[in-house]
Amino acid sequence: MKKQIFYFCLAAVLFPVLVKAQDTIYHKNSSIIIGKVIEISADEIKYERAGMADGPIFVEKKKDILSINYSNGTKEIFIATPEIVKAAATAKDNVKARYVLTLTDATKLKGYLKKEGNKEVIFVDDNIGEQTINRNIIASLEREYGNEDWIIGLKDGSKISGKILSKTEYETIVQTKNFGNLKINNEKIRSIDPIDGTIAKTGKVWFKNPTYGLYYLTPTAIPQKKGDGYYHNYYGLGNEFSYAITDHATVGGGLTGPLGVYLTAKVSTSVNEYAHVGGGVFIGNSIFPIIRNSNFGLALGYCSFTVGNYDHNLTTTVCYGFMNSQSNTDVMNQPLMQLSGTVRVSKKLAIVSENWLVPVSGDPFNRGFKSDSHYEPFISYGCRILNRRGSFDIGFLNTPALWENQFLVGMPYIGFVTRFGKPNDDDE
Numbered sequence: 346m347k348k349q350i351f352y353f354c355l356a357a358v359l360f361p362v363l364v365k366a367q368d369t370i371y372h373k374n375s376s377i378i379i380g381k382v383i384e385i386s387a388d389e390i391k392y393e394r395a396g397m398a399d400g401p402i403f404v405e406k407k408k409d410i411l412s413i414n415y416s417n418g419t420k421e422i423f424i425a426t427p428e429i430v431k432a433a434a435t436a437k438d439n440v441k442a443r444y445v446l447t448l449t450d451a452t453k454l455k456g457y458l459k460k461e462g463n464k465e466v467i468f469v470d471d472n473i474g475e476q477t478i479n480r481n482i483i484a485s486l487e488r489e490y491g492n493e494d495w496i497i498g499l500k501d502g503s504k505i506s507g508k509i510l511s512k513t514e515y516e517t518i519v520q521t522k523n524f525g526n527l528k529i530n531n532e533k534i535r536s537i538d539p540i541d542g543t544i545a546k547t548g549k550v551w552f553k554n555p556t557y558g559l560y561y562l563t564p565t566a567i568p569q570k571k572g573d574g575y576y577h578n579y580y581g582l583g584n585e586f587s588y589a590i591t592d593h594a595t596v597g598g599g600l601t602g603p604l605g606v607y608l609t610a611k612v613s614t615s616v617n618e619y620a621h622v623g624g625g626v627f628i629g630n631s632i633f634p635i636i637r638n639s640n641f642g643l644a645l646g647y648c649s650f651t652v653g654n655y656d657h658n659l660t661t662t663v664c665y666g667f668m669n670s671q672s673n674t675d676v677m678n679q680p681l682m683q684l685s686g687t688v689r690v691s692k693k694l695a696i697v698s699e700n701w702l703v704p705v706s707g708d709p710f711n712r713g714f715k716s717d718s719h720y721e722p723f724i725s726y727g728c729r730i731l732n733r734r735g736s737f738d739i740g741f742l743n744t745p746a747l748w749e750n751q752f753l754v755g756m757p758y759i760g761f762v763t764r765f766g767k768p769n770d771d772d773e
Contacts (some may be wrong), residue, residue, distance in 0.1 A: 347732065353597060367395050368568035369407070369414040370709070411515060422515050422530060442510045443489040444468070449482050455489060495519070496550070497529060498536040506544065509537075517603070543656050543689070551692045556736045556762045557655035558587070558595075560685040560699040561725055565660050566623035566651035568613045569595050571767045575735070579760035605631040605641070613649075624648040627666075644667035658700065678718055679704035687729070695729040697740065722744070725758060735763035
């Protein structure tokens with residue numbers, strides 16, 4: 346009995362030593378092998394399995410091995426090339442982005458999107474494998490690391506820009522614009538910072554355009570992010586605010602000096618990175634009688650389409666509704682139409698133009714001609730001075746009536762916008 350206890354204690358002491366004397370090989374498919382590495386070549390790894398010292402020599406492809414923990418305590422991580430500094434290791438182009446899929450019953454899956462259809466998606470979860478899921482029970486499907494661009498800062502001072510496709514304990518795969526998918530050893534990474542703005546041709550990062558959702562007076566169809574809002578003042582008398590209650594819905598309102606108040610609401614979504622659609626309502630009423638001792642009311646519904654991004658975009662809008670005055674409600678015979686655009690020419694300067702076709706009756710500018718219902722064009726143009734938290738606008742408003750009276754430049758316009766809510770944490 347004493348000998349049995351002695352051998353048991355001896356085995357308990359020696360077992361950790363024996364195990365530690367072995368090498369541990371980690372496969373990319375998550376399997377683990379305990380053994381002794383004999384040889385590592387350019388493409389293969391040769392080893393003996395633990396407990397099979399007299400057995401065969403096993404050979405593995407190096408590309409299938411993630412890492413090896415050696416018996417002396419050192420660790421070797423295998424990547425396609427050892428020098429991340431020179432653009433990292435190139436990953437296969439078919440590397441797929443990781444997604445988070447949430448069902449209506451709060452089930453949350455993480456993995457890869459194999460196929461996406463109108464009625465169902467085929468999703469490969471990390472734990473339960475491939476699943477075919479009806480779209481009716483899907484609450485959300487989002488990329489795990491978002492659609493934003495990131496700056497990957499390496500320890501030697503190099504920087505790589507792109508979207509993160511996947512991350513593990515050992516590596517990060519980044520989808521870049523110029524070099525395809527890059528596989529970066531995490532030991533080489535110093536920092537990962539989001540880019541919520543624009544990269545100029547010089548390679549510098551501009552802060553995000555703080556007034557991407559607004560021209561001079563009218564909105565774009567680009568959605569505001571939840572919690573983001575702005576205050577807008579024009580001519581010192583007009584006051585307006587807008588606030589995003591979700592990523593697709595905003596509410597707002599304004600006070601136009603002593604003349605009137607109004608409320609607005611907008612829903613919008615992005616079809617893709619450069620196409621956005623939206624629609625909303627505008628309801629306003631004068632505070633005091635302004636037309637023949639009667640208050641004036643206006644209600645409009647509109648739909649808009651924006652092509653472009655935060656810095657360079659073009660928007661077309663169609664409005665239709667009714668007006669109320671002297672207790673009479675008149676439905677508009679023709680819709681209002683708008684075409685507006687902006688171009689960001691530098692980090693702190695953008696060019697803005699907002700233009701309307703307004704249906705009118707008669708001759709509102711007393712130009713001496715008779716006309717029934719027709720469209721009058723209103724054209725505005727100017728510049729927008731940008732900073733991280735807002736902008737200052739200087740422009741001019743013109744019409745054919747002003748041109749005919751030799752007022753070629755137009756009526757001046759001034760305004761400013763300041764953001765509130767979610768802070769802008771952009772670079773520079």
